[in-house]
Amino acid sequence: MSGLVVRDLQVVFDGFVAVGGVDLTVPSGDVRFIIGPNGAGKTTLIDAITGLARATGAVTFDEHELLGRKVHKIARLGVGRTFQNSTVFEELTVLQNLDIAAGWHRGPLTLLRRRSSVPPEVQNALETVRLTAVRDQLAGTLPHGQKQWLEIGMLLVQNAKLFLLDEPVAGMSHEERDATGELLGELSREHTVVVIEHDMDFLRRFARSVTVMHAGKVLSEGTVAQVQADPKVQEVYLGHPVEA
């Protein structure tokens, strides 16, 4: 089936089990939120899918097996991700950032020439993530929210089909969150989106489905309402304002 399929995924660091047997199915077009307390293994799960952490089990995306492939080969299969701390190239302009993200398939001759015009997909992405006005500004000078958008824009031009976003709205203002949420909705028309997030309010408004992780395992899965009603989740989140 298309979409992301994870079966019995295990990641072990020096004897410490970070992810212990996770099964996860995200059909294409879904906007899946993954939540869980710190240390639940959320980021490690994404690390394993994208090839950063060594794992056992099986991960397929659109029928391609991902485990065992190198990071850049997985990226070429249409798997894109962002990081908790924004990792745009601060010494390059917004345009340059996007142009690089759009270009892994370029041949040597194109690479060795100067960019003569803005590629159409980059232009589109600039408009989608609303960064046209700051196109020639160094990415390092952007405010935090715009950096996160730039990251999403880079995934767009990268032609990623699966978006793995690690806390994309942390540190954003309310307006920025809303805008980001809407952007996620637009994206889901053509992409599969997986978001790691702590912000419950944001989750309730924009998630289509939710997976709750705890101690390296999947605790609960379903719609927002289903998950909120799950007693196991309430137990884990005791003292956390789930109901609020």
Place this chain on the structure above:
Amino acid sequence: MTLVLSQLFTGISIGAVLLLIALGLSLTFGQMNVINMAHGELIMAGAYTVYMLQKVIGGAGFSLLVALPVAFVVAGLMGVLIEVLLIRRLYARPLDTLLVTWGVSLLLQQAARDLFGAPNVQTRAPSALTGSIHLTDDLAISSSRVFILALALIAVAAVTVVLKTTPLGRRIRAVMQNRDLAAVSGLATGRVDRLTFFIGSGLAGIAGVALTLIGPIGPTMGTNIIVNAFLVVVVGGIGQLKGTVIVAFVLGIVQSMVEYTTTVSVASVIVFVVIVAFLQWRPQGLFTLRTRSLA
């Protein structure tokens, strides 16, 4: 058989020298990720300490014993001075630290030349450390090498104890594993850095004292040994004392065996090839701390 044994011991003793030199580095480079190219000049400072003390105290054996703590403090303080004045500004730029400390090493070398003169100076070794100990009739090991081996092992043990059991050691490891987190949890990372640097540099001073027994004491004595010492730490793996210890001895034995059967120049090339091959197998060194950071 005797030959193999005596060559094995030679290898172990070369390893002990390497270990003593690399031990300080495994703290400053391994724990703090600071490449201190002036480490060799701190070793030099330790060696000149012996020279000065012999002028003041006399008595070869006694002055050598006194030199151990004095050299530790002298080199340690010099290290702290370098840390405070320069390295502190460069924690985010490790490669720049390399260049800056190379500059420091040039300054210290020239300063030594101006203070003590360009020629090597001589120190006297206590007579107990100039001969050899006969294990059998034809198997003898040099007593200065035994002394250095013992010194190296004691130093390793002491550093291990400090790192594993004392509050300071816990702080050092905390800062190394996550500087930001340690700072947030209220650790004065600046003070921990300075203390780590003091100990690492002080160990260089002790290595300098030991080197007076087997090598020349002069302004350039540090440069000759520093490249190999860095290799030991790199191959041993960052942040891991046991890696440094094992690699120092293995490298010493490989070097002495290859050198015995071929020539020094071939041996140095072979050692380099072995290291590159080894890094193909374990690019992060023999032992690594797995962390979940992006870098």
Place this chain on the structure above:
Amino acid sequence: MFRIRGRRSATIVATVAALAALTACGAKTDDSSSASAAGATIDTSGSSIKVGLLNSLSGTMAISEVTVRDSLKLAIEEINAGGGVLGKQIEPVSEDGASDWPTFAEKSQKLISQDKVAAVFGCWTSASRKAVKPVFEKNKSLLFYPVQYEGLEQSPYIFYTGATTNQQIVPGLDYLKAQGKTSLYLVGSDYVFPRTANKIIKAYAEANGMKVLGEDYAPLGSTEFSTIANKVKAAGASAIFNTLNGDSNVAFFKEYKSAGLTAEKMPVVSVSIAEEEVKSIGTQYLAGQLTAWNYYQTTEGAANEKFVKAYKAKYGADKPTSDPMEAAYTSVYLWKAMVEKAGSFDVEKVKAAAAAGGITYDAPEGKVTVDGPTQHIYKTARIGKVGDDGLIKEVWNSGEPIKPDPYLKGYSWATGLS
């Protein structure tokens, strides 16, 4: 546009043709300094005459070469005090070779074409001499080289005032043979002099019934000698011939002593350890060992007493004098003698004066004579023993100055070496 020598290469001509238009504006054929191809211009206009002193004042070789520069300056001062050369005061221009061979070449070019010196004194390592040799030959200018070396060289523009192999190494071997030593172990730094010296030693040993039990080279500056000491000990030779240089000697002798070897059981003959080095290694390790040179601070004679006294008065009572320093000091006086005989500073005339023979000087090492054809000098070989006081005492000498033979043509066993 360009002066062509020999065959041309099509590829380069093509490249150069592209540049020719550009070069036309720069490469003027009447450029004043291009006259240097015809021979060095020496500035004799003033009341003084410039000479160059080319020594490493920084870097690894500074330790040794600074002492040479000091004794060169001493000789110049003495000559100036005595009225100079041909009525002109000598004005030394000192340059730093920085222990780096290309720098030596650069600085010698500077001394010749900028300072227009009458002669240059200096260089220590063979590598630096090889680097400057083409510069002096090209500019037809003179170099006086004051250090014992490996022979096999005879440049028309270099005077060699240190020993060649038959004045130092061969006498050293003769001495060992006379002492009844039948086997040798060779230890040296990895560069030209030890490798060439050891080749000669092996040929000598073969012809004289001695065995060479092993041969080891350590990189210059190497200070890890435990393996070599092990090899030496295991081989059990009756003597060691040591051509190590600088720092390595310190480490080698410490290791030698640690291995339980002694001067009585297995003496070491060293050819690069002079009084200055004895000081830095320490008599604790060196006492009783042998050296082969042409001069020691203790060499007897009025000329040496005067030299040692003057040197210590100028540079300090604790400063020893040594063979290369003496050869440097002597080289200035020999140049003075040649110039005065020629009656001119002109390089070709000075060379002709030397070639005619009869240039002698009562040097601290004894009377030396310039050998016209080879431009080396006759020197007395002296074997010395390191004493507990750090001085070297002569235990044997060749009796009379030995004729220099850089290519060892007079030794039947040496055929095929050069």
Place this chain on the structure above:
Amino acid sequence: MTTLQDPPVAVEASAAKAPRRFHALIGFGLAAVVLFALAPVALGDFRLGLLAKYLCLAIVAVGIGLAWGRGGMLTLGQGVFFGLGGYAMAMHLKLADAGPGELPDFMQLYGQLDALPWWWKPFANPAFALAATVLLPMLVAFLLGLLIFRRRVRGAYFAILSQALCAALAIFLIGQQGTTGGTNGLTDIQGFFGYDLNDPINRRMIYFIVAAALLAVLGVAWQLMRSRFGELLVAVRDGEERVRFLGYDPANVKLVAYVVAAGMAGLAGALFVPAVGIISPAMIGVVPSIEFVIGVAVGGRASLIGPALGAIAVAWAKTALSEKLPSAWTYFEGLLFILPVVFLPGGLASLAMYLRRRRSTSTEVTS
């Protein structure tokens, strides 16, 4: 042209950009006038010869600027490639000096060889030797880079490994005296492809070749920096892992920059031989290799012209200072490593950029 539409804020972006075409053309023109017209007229043969040597060092510096400034690879081993290029050239020139079928002088003296070693033979061919001066270093860099970058050895590890390579190669070359000339290196080179190097006019020709090579190398570096590859290289420097997640293999990107830098160092070494007349292991070891880097740090590691100017300035300062005060040079050199790196990490080039920015903001205010 996108430049015309750039908003004023784009000045900020110039840190990661190569000079614009217009500025670059002016710059190249200016450099050509200085190198080809002014210097040859103003300087005598001796100083011009020195300048040729400095320009060789500048060529190495341009490569280091690319690898280190743009690519983040602090290579402390450029001496290896400089040496390979130099030895390839010197081997050919020695063979040409000796004449067909003859052995070079030092081999007869020290090697006692009857025949040329097999690996010397191809260098008798001028085309092979010329190609080898650049291709041989590039090949070695390629193989080494493949091993090192693929295994993600980087940062300090890479720097130390490249330094160890220098030490090993220098010791190895010294050990093979009979076939490489040992510590002496290859010296006493008389001719350069038929031209007599003792003739001052031909030495001027060498200068012009070196100057042209420097301009060409700057041209290559300029094109690489302004190209998409140049942007990618900066991206790899600042976020190697991030680039990986965009589908690139950063090892390949770094490999290209490293190999190009090695080729430049090889070219510089090859030109150094006729310009100075010697190549020896002393030019390969740890110390000269790290000295190549100071000029780059002083001039501005990430800029185009900074490394070249820095290298020339430092080499000139070394000659000038060591003529007057030899021991002062070592102190000065030590400070050169410390002060610019600590207080002006962008080098002199960043100072120039800072001034330009101040001027441009002040003109904005007034207009």
